[in-house]
Amino acid sequence: MHMADLGDVRLHYRIDGPDDGAPVVFVNSLGTDMRLWDPILPLLPDGLRILRFDKRGHGLSTCPSGPYSMGLLINDCEQLMDLHGFKDVMFVGLSIGGMIAQGLAVKRLDLMRAMVLSNTGAKIGTKEMWADRIRDVNSGGIEALADAVMDRWFSKDFHKNADLELWRNMLVRQEDAGYTGCSAAISGTDFFATTATLRLPTLGIAGSEDGSTPPDLVRETVDHIPGSQFHLIRKAGHLPCVERPDEFARVLTDFMRATGHI
Numbered sequence: 029m030h031m032a033d034l035g036d037v038r039l040h041y042r043i044d045g046p047d048d049g050a051p052v053v054f055v056n057s058l059g060t061d062m063r064l065w066d067p068i069l070p071l072l073p074d075g076l077r078i079l080r081f082d083k084r085g086h087g088l089s090t091c092p093s094g095p096y097s098m099g100l101l102i103n104d105c106e107q108l109m110d111l112h113g114f115k116d117v118m119f120v121g122l123s124i125g126g127m128i129a130q131g132l133a134v135k136r137l138d139l140m141r142a143m144v145l146s147n148t149g150a151k152i153g154t155k156e157m158w159a160d161r162i163r164d165v166n167s168g169g170i171e172a173l174a175d176a177v178m179d180r181w182f183s184k185d186f187h188k189n190a191d192l193e194l195w196r197n198m199l200v201r202q203e204d205a206g207y208t209g210c211s212a213a214i215s216g217t218d219f220f221a222t223t224a225t226l227r228l229p230t231l232g233i234a235g236s237e238d239g240s241t242p243p244d245l246v247r248e249t250v251d252h253i254p255g256s257q258f259h260l261i262r263k264a265g266h267l268p269c270v271e272r273p274d275e276f277a278r279v280l281t282d283f284m285r286a287t288g289h290i
Contacts, residue, residue: 029041029042029088030042030043031088031089032081032107032108032111034104034107034108036092037084037089037090037092037104038089038090039081039082039083039084039089039090039104039108040062040081040082040087040088040089041062041079041080041081041082041108042062042079042080042081043077043078043079043112044069044076044077044078044080045075045076045077045078046075046077047077048077049075049076049077049078050075050076050077050118050284050289050290051076051077051079051114051115051116051117051118052072052076052077052078052079052117052118052119052120052284052289053078053079053080053105053109053114053117053118053119053120054078054079054080054120054121054125055081055083055105055119055120055121055122055124055125055126055128055129056080056083056122056123056125057122057123057124057125057147057266057267058123058124058207058210058211058214059086059170059177059198059199059202059207060086060195060198060199060202060267061082061086061087061088061198061202062080062081062082062087063087063198064122064267064269064270065080065269067269067270067273068269068273068276068277068280071273071274071277071278071281072277072280072281073281073284073290075290076290077114079108079109079112079114079117081105081108083101083104083124083206083210084096084100084101084104084206084209084210085202085203085205085206085207085209085210086202086203086206086207086210087202089206091203091205091206091209092209093205093209094205094206094208094209094210094212095208095209095212095213096209096210096212096213097212097213097216098127098128098131098213098214098216098217099131100213101124101128101210101213102128102131102132102135105128105132106132106135106136106139109139114139115138115139116138116139116140116141117139117140117141118141118142118143118144118283118284118287118289119132119133119139119140119142119143119144120143120144120146120280121143121144121145121146121148122146122147122148122267122269123146123147123148123152123240123241123266124148124152124210124213124214125146125148126145126146126147126148126149127148127149127150127152127214127217127219129143129144129145129148130143130145130150130219130222130223130226130249131217131219131222133226133228134219134222134223134225134226137226137228140228141228141229141287141289142228142229142230142231142283142287142289143228143229143230143231144230144231144232144233144280144283145230145231145232145233145246145249145250146232146233146234146246146268146269146276147233147234147235147238147240147241147246147266147267147268148241148246148249149241149245149246149248149249150218150219150220150223150248150249150252151217151218151219151220152214152217152240152241152245153214153215155215155216158211158212158214158215159215161173161208161211162208162211162212162215165204165207165208165211166204166208169200169204170199170200170202170204170207171200174196174199174200177199178192178195178196178199179239180238180239180240180265180266181195181239181240181265181266181267182195182237182265182266182267182270182271183235183237183263183264183265183271184237185263186265186270186271195267195270220249220252223249223252223253224252224253226252226253227253227254228253229255229256229283229286229287230250230253230255230256230257231250231256231257231258231259231279231280231283232246232247232249232250232256232257232258232259233246233258233259233261233268233276233279234246234247234258234259234260234261234268235260235261235264235265235266235267235268235271235272236260236261236262236263236264237263237264237265238264238265238266239265239266240265240266241266243260246258257283259279261275261276261279
């Protein structure tokens with residue numbers, strides 16, 4: 029684990045795998061840190077060079093005052109990739125991570141070989157919805173949203189799993205200002221027009237019980253990219269890499285092979 033000083037923020041990041049491995053970048057969702065990907069990493073092929081990091085205001089990264097813009101979050105990721113020579117990558121983004129993927133692909137296509145847009149959209153929610161969430165966090169902390177977020181994140185079956193508490197704890201222990209800052213970034217983002225200009229191999233992954241980014245939104249987003257693929261993971265919510273890690277890892281590995289990444 030390391031910290032990268034990018035000026036106004038210091039990002040906590042981790043690189044695993046050999047220096048000459050096929051490069052993969054994982055960017056996680058709002059309210060989670062890089063541990064989101066822990067369930068699938070042991071299931072991926074050996075020899076990958078994997079970059080993960082905590083977004084500003086999340087995990088062990090610093091939390092500059094907000095609100096943040098999507099352009100700022102994209103720039104954070106771009107700088108970190110440039111700093112460590114990550115280019116021609118398979119980029120895997122979930123939720124806000126998938127928005128960062130879309131924006132970075134438009135800005136720096138040279139960095140990306142292919143992308144996986146998991147449980148995301150070119151536009152997520154409405155300005156009014158995000159304003160309500162920001163107001164609730166400002167008045168009662170993330171705890172005020174936690175139970176509703178768990179309902180959107182996970183299927184009904186997973187709510188019987190004791191591990192639900194792990195993910196609830198991860199959510200409520202994020203910085204309130206980081207959560208609201210990134211919420212503002214999502215609120216101000218509509219990438220439908222720019223995502224439609226992209227021409228790179230793309231896989232969309234959705235969870236059948238996702239209450240945050242329903243399957244139709246994921247499919248609508250990736251359908252804007254010619255030749256894209258779509259995979260629905262059943263009995264999973266917003267974080268299928270947690271609920272169905274075997275299937276998520278298999279689909280991701282198959283996509284890597286199909287695009288010649290491994």
